[in-house]
Amino acid sequence: MIFYKTSNENIFNSDNLELLRSLEDDSINLIYCDILYNTGKQFDDYNDDLGSPREAIEWYRPRIAEMKRVLAKDGSIFIHCNWRMDSYMRILMDEIFGCECFRNRIYRQHSGLRAFYVNFDSQVDIVLYYVKDPKNFVFNETHTEQPSIVPLFENGVLAGRDDVRKLNGEAIDIAAKGKHWLVYPEQFQKMAEAGEVRIIDGLPYRFSNVVPVGNIWNEPEMWDSYSRTNTADAYDTPKPEGVLERIISTCSEKGDVVADFFLGGGTTAVVAKKLGRKFIGCDISTKACEVTVRKLENQG
Numbered sequence: 083m084i085f086y087k088t089s090n091e092n093i094f095n096s097d098n099l100e101l102l103r104s105l106e107d108d109s110i111n112l113i114y115c116d117i118l119y120n121t122g123k124q125f126d127d128y129n130d131d132l133g134s135p136r137e138a139i140e141w142y143r144p145r146i147a148e149m150k151r152v153l154a155k156d157g158s159i160f161i162h163c164n165w166r167m168d169s170y171m172r173i174l175m176d177e178i179f180g181c182e183c184f185r186n187r188i189y190r191q192h193s194g195l196r197a198f199y200v201n202f203d204s205q206v207d208i209v210l211y212y213v214k215d216p217k218n219f220v221f222n223e224t225h226t227e228q229p230s231i232v233p234l235f236e237n238g239v240l241a242g243r244d245d246v247r248k249l250n251g252e253a254i255d256i257a258a259k260g261k262h263w264l265v266y267p268e269q270f271q272k273m274a275e276a277g278e279v280r281i282i283d284g285l286p287y288r289f290s291n292v293v294p295v296g297n298i299w300n301e302p303e304m305w306d307s308y309s310r311t312n313t314a315d316a317y318d319t320p321k322p323e324g325v326l327e328r329i330i331s332t333c334s335e336k337g338d339v340v341a342d343f344f345l346g347g348g349t350t351a352v353v354a355k356k357l358g359r360k361f362i363g364c365d366i367s368t369k370a371c372e373v374t375v376r377k378l379e380n381q382g
């Protein structure tokens with residue numbers, strides 16, 4: 083079932099459940115899977131039909147459980163789906179990983195408006211982001227550059243986020259102002275040391291040239307058209323490299339192991355290699371594995 087092997091890449095042509103069962107516990111740092119959306123469509127190389135949502139969830143259940151088992155203790159997992167399956171997958175992921183391991187739901191804009199008149203056009207798909215341990219995971223802050231002033235607090239007192247912190251000897255009693263902290267003490271400390279924090283009316287703001295990336299990913303390089311225009315041998319449903327670049331660089335380190343168990347045309351493999359990560363990929367379709375290997379070899 084191994085299809086292609088180098089010192090950094092292992093591509094398997096098999097059912098992902100079979101492969102997952104053969105992998106060691108805690109062995110993968112980051113998992114990204116662009117799963118079957120259950121559209122009922124027959125694509126060139128695979129059938130995107132798992133039956134009713136309930137049947138689909140039972141198909142996913144053992145796979146997600148195995149993904150949790152193989153994920154490293156400080157690992158992260160991203161499940162890319164759309165409106166058809168996202169709520170069902172959220173509940174399944176909560177059951178298997180635990181609600182406390184949910185980090186975010188990312189809205190990825192896949193296209194501009196199309197000319198549909200019977201509905202509000204659906205322009206986003208959803209990436210569910212979980213970690214194995216909410217107290218221990220890799221997250222390298224990712225940002226865009228532009229001058230910004232961002233409050234480091236939000237309205238309402240919240241236990242555990244109400245500590246009194248200091249800036250240049252001055253106490254910031256956030257709860258006394260009816261607010262709570264948006265950043266951890268260590269993050270606040272780093273910002274303070276960089277001279278980025280200012281107090282206005284007793285409340286802390288970050289003045290900075292960086293804007294952290296939020297959970298709406300709508301830049302042109304995130305759109306599907308971006309990947310389709312420049313991929314001659316496009317697989318039916320490629321994701322743009324921009325999406326993978328953001329996920330891999332934020333939630334893993336150089337030399338880490340990244341895996342994609344719904345490999346398709348190998349976007350994750352290509353980006354993992356570009357960013358100096360090791361890679362495990364799996365697809366039940368031989369064509370998907372062939373397309374991926376061709377791209378990896380062309381990368382040099």
Ligand SMILES: C[S@@+](CC[C@H](N)C(=O)[O-])C[C@H]1O[C@@H](n2cnc3c(N)ncnc32)[C@H](O)[C@@H]1O
Nearest residue numbers: 097098116128320321344346347349365366367
């Ligand atoms: C949505 S596509 C992934 C596209 C990919 N993200 C890309 O950028 O090209 C889903 C892939 O999952 C594969 N697949 C479906 N069932 C599978 C299974 N049981 N085991 C492994 N791969 C499977 C399909 O063959 C298909 O290539």
